[in-house]
Amino acid sequence: GAVVSQHPSRVICKSGTSVKIECRSLDFQATTMFWYRQFPKQSLMLMATSNEGSKATYEQGVEKDKFLINHASLTLSTLTVTSAHPEDSSFYICSAPTGSEQYFGPGTRLTVT
Amino acid sequence: AQSVTQLGSHVSVSEGALVLLRCNYSSSVPPYLFWYVQYPNQGLQLLLKYTSAATLVKGINGFEAEFKKSETSFHLTKPSAHMSDAAEYFCAVSEGSGTYKYIFGTGTRLKVLA
Numbered sequence: 001g002a003v004v005s006q007h008p009s010r011v012i013c014k015s016g017t018s019v020k021i022e023c024r025s026l027d028f029q030a031t032t033m034f035w036y037r038q039f040p041k042q043s044l045m046l047m048a049t050s051n052e053g054s055k056a057t058y059e060q061g062v063e064k065d066k067f068l069i070n071h072a073s074l075t076l077s078t079l080t081v082t083s084a085h086p087e088d089s090s091f092y093i094c095s096a097p098t099g100s101e102q103y104f105g106p107g108t109r110l111t112v113t
Numbered sequence: 114a115q116s117v118t119q120l121g122s123h124v125s126v127s128e129g130a131l132v133l134l135r136c137n138y139s140s141s142v143p144p145y146l147f148w149y150v151q152y153p154n155q156g157l158q159l160l161l162k163y164t165s166a167a168t169l170v171k172g173i174n175g176f177e178a179e180f181k182k183s184e185t186s187f188h189l190t191k192p193s194a195h196m197s198d199a200a201e202y203f204c205a206v207s208e209g210s211g212t213y214k215y216i217f218g219t220g221t222r223l224k225v226l227a
Contacts, residue, residue: 004156032213043203043219044157093156097213100164104149104156 002028004096006105013084013112020080021108023050023094029074030096035067038091038107050077050094084112115140115206119218127226132191134221136178136204139185146187147205147215148178157203163187174198199225 003026013019023033031052036044048069049057056069066088068080077096081088093107120135138144145164149157161172168180178189187204204218 006156034213034215041220041222043217046214046216049214091154095157095213101159101162102213102215104158106156107154109154 002026002096002098002101002103004094004103004105006092006094006108008108009106010109011111013110015085015112016083018080018082019084019110020078021092021094021110023077023079023096023105025075025096025098025103028096028098030077030098031074032097033071033077034095034102035069035077035079036093036095038093040091044093047079050079052077081110084110086112088112115144115208115216117204117206117216117218119202119204119221121221122219123222123224125224125226126194128196129193132176132189132194132198132223134189134202134204134223136187136189136218137185138187138204138206140206140208142208145207145212146178146180147207148172148176148187148189149203149205151201151203151220153200160189160202194223194225196225196227199223 005024007022033050035047038044050069050071052071058064071077089112095104116139118137147162148160161170163180171177176191205215
């Protein structure tokens with residue numbers, strides 16, 4: 001099956017700094033990718049839809065200036081958490097559709113100290 | 114608007130017993146429905162999906178689910194639980210073909226007792 005990777009798998013950063021998370025579709029092209037956020041023991045909440053060659057679409061309540069999304073190519077989307085704060089600590093998961101299915105990355109655990 | 118409700122945030126079964134995880138959905142259009150499994154600190158793995166074909170859907174690892182329109186349900190079952198089935202399970206709904214925005218339920222943590 002198709003594979004979606006994320007890098008890094010874990011990151012710890014200091015409050016006020018920015019951190020970038022990469023999402024790659026390894027063996028297929030994806031004009032659209034999705035970013036989810038998952039708090040401990042909770043479900044996945046869709047944050048935004050990443051569109052190759054155009055602006056991302058953010059879900060209601062998600063700050064677009066804080067969570068910057070860039071879909072640089074047909075195989076890469078990045079999520080940058082700007083001026084991170086402890087409340088941004090979470091598990092971030094991306095996904096990419098191909099055919100009739102959607103494939104999820106392994107997730108990135110962000111801890112802001 | 115679509116929504117998914119998973120009854121029971123935690124379910125415990127004995128090894129070898131029947132697994133039943135409940136999912137009810139709300140959708141104004143014929144839905145596509147999915148069950149995913151998540152192991153600790155990992156992404157989601159697709160167990161099975163309903164896409165308006167057969168109402169009884171068979172998935173990986175011995176899991177299956179039945180789409181019941183009259184009950185707006187898509188419960189996940191497995192005849193005999195294995196220790197390796199212990200994980201978090203998520204039900205999700207989308208608005209059908211070509212729509213990849215999924216709405217996830219709150220998840221059910223399955224514990225398998227020896």
